Amino acid sequence: MCLEQLSFGDLHSSHVTTIFPWSFCQYSREILIDQCKSLLEVFESQWINNIGGGITSTSINEGNGDTHNTSLVIPRPENIYVPQLVNLKKLVIKSCNLLKHVFTFxxxxxxxxxxxxxxxxxxxxxxxxxxxxxEQRNVVDFPRLKSLELKNLPNLKGFFLGMNDFKWQLLEKVMIDYCPKMMVFTSGQSTALKLNYMHTSLGKHSLECGLNFHVTRNFHEWSFHNLIEVHMEWKSDVKYVIPSNELLHLKKLVWIKLNDCRNLEEVFEVEEAMEEGLGLELLFREEKEEVIAMKGIDSGLVKSQTVVEIPNLTQVELKDLHNLKYIWKSNHHVRRMLEFPNLTTISIVNCGRLEHVFTSSMVGSLQQLQDLHISDCPNMEVIVRLEGEEFEYDVTVKEIECLKSMRLEKLEALEGFCLGEDNFLLPLLETLEIKECPKITIFSKGQVATPTLNVIDTSFGRCYIREDINHFIKTKLDEVT
Incomplete structure (x- = not known):
């Protein structure tokens, strides 16, 4: 008998512990198995090399406390050797909660x-x-395997725990999601020359050593050290993306994209616990120390400030995050500041609870920011929020030297870019759009210098700017009233 595709689903009966004898399976190209609750093994390995047919009694625990005894009668040839899956191209197994392994070596x-x-x-x-x-020490070759996904396997310890080496000649996609007990992929060496990244529920991770990772604690914690891209969509069980104790491990993070995560409240979690027994290093920059010395600020206050740099993050895209309160929340009890020296692009769309984007202390680190787009955020009051006066020292000018484009659209609560006395210098700003922001009264209470900006795109159309932005906004308000 030759079946090119075998598909099994919702096999709840306690009488099904093995899918098919090898004579049925070995020629199949695709095998799909879904929600077979009593399945103990995919292939009938316990009868390999047995002689003749027979009756096997099996006790099956369904996981709900009920145990069933069943007798299975499966006729088979007198001599069954190690079966061959010579045509199998695709194997999918889902929700088989008694299954402890898939293949034997x-x-x-x-x-x-x-x-x-x-x-x-x-x-x-x-x-x-x-x-x-x-034990066999020969090298295992998977010459055609391109895609491997291991998801929601809470007791998985590894792909294979023997000492054999593995070759994965064409492997280019590996997804490992919620395998909290996984400490190693294979105990021997795994060579996968085409595999550059690993994917998890967080996003994409670098793999300098291929699949030869060894984790000292658990796979989830290891993954932050190699995290390159955060990409989450349609996840409802996440309140924050980056936990506070992992902030120092984000040296390789380049890109963040979040879409429709309905319960997400923070992107970067910032808590006091970050300093409690976690060895947080203090990263003070020399120029800040000089300013502090000049201003005569209390050194005891300054020493409580920690600066955490996310050095390679370039892009942040946030969309349809209806419960998002903070992107990066500062902590006023133990002063903490995040810096993003290479951030170039920020896009925030339809984040209903978000009230601000940056805190005033962050602005100085945005030296590479080029594009800022914020729209459909009904509770956005300011772009740059002031922080408590007790933690601030005066800065004459806040310069965002690379900013070229700023679009602020459909922000019903927006009162201004910043409501503090800071002066802003935006030397390269060429494109400014302010549309459907009915409450805006001022850009900043300080002076705003935009030497290359000639036109502002508004709800009234494109308008030439003759003086500074603050004067333009005031003039338009007078015209409306």
Whole structure:
């Protein structure tokens, strides 16, 4: 019998512990298994090399306290050797909560055509490949495997825990999501020359050593050190993206994109716990110390300030985050400031609870910011929020030297860019759009210098600017009233 595709779903019966005898499975190109609650193994390995047919009694625990005894009668040839899955290209297994492994080591040699392997939501899964009784040290070759996904496997310890080396010649996508007990991919060496990144629920991670990662605590904590891109969509169980104790580990983070995460409240979590036993290093810049010395500020106050730099972050895109309160919340009890020296682009769309973007202390670090776009945020009151006076020292001019384009649209509560006395210098600003912001009364209470800005795009149309932005806004308000 030759079946090119086998598909099994919702097999709740306690009488199904093995999907099919090898004579059915070995020629299939695709095998899809979903919600087979009693499944103990995918392939009938316990009968390999047995002689003749027979009756096997099996006790099955469904996970709800009920145990069933069943007798399985499956006729088979007198001699069954190690089965071959010579045509299998795709294997998908989902929600099989009694399954502890997928393959035995003996079957791996036949998986020459396998291109895609997905294992999702199998609570008992400990390894993908189980070691055989007799240890074999030969190299395992997966010549065609391109995609591997391991998701929601709370007891997974590794793909394979034997000492064999693995070769993955075409492997280019690996997704590992919520495998909290995973400490190693394979105990031996894994060579995957085409694999540059690993994907998790957070996003994309670098892999300088390929798949040869060894985790001292758990995979989730390890992943922040190699995090390159944060990409989350349609997740409802996340309140913050970056926990406070991981802020110092974001040296490689380049890009953040968040979309429609309905319960998200903070992007960067900032808490006092960050300094409690976590070895937070203080990163004071020399120029700040000079200013502090000149101003004669209390050194005890200054020493409580910690600066955490996210050095390589360039882009932030936030969309449809309806409960987002803070992107980067400052902490006034133990003074903490985040800096983004290479941030170039910020886009914020439809974040209903967000009231501001930056705090005033952050502005000095935005030396590479080029594009700022904020729209459809009904509670946005200011772009730059003032911080408590007790933590501030005077700065004559706040310069955002690379900013070229700023678009502020449909911000019903916006009163101004900044309501403090700071002076702003925006030497390269060429494009400024302020549309449907009915409450704006001023750009900043200080002076605003925009030497290259000639035209402002407003709800009234494109208007030439003859003096500074503050004067332009006041003139338009007078015209309306």
């Amino acid at each position: 003996s079957t791996l040699g036949s998986l020459k055509q396998l291109e895609e392997l997905m294992i999702h939501t199998c609570k008992a899964m400990e390894v993908i490949v189980k070691k055989d009784n007799e």
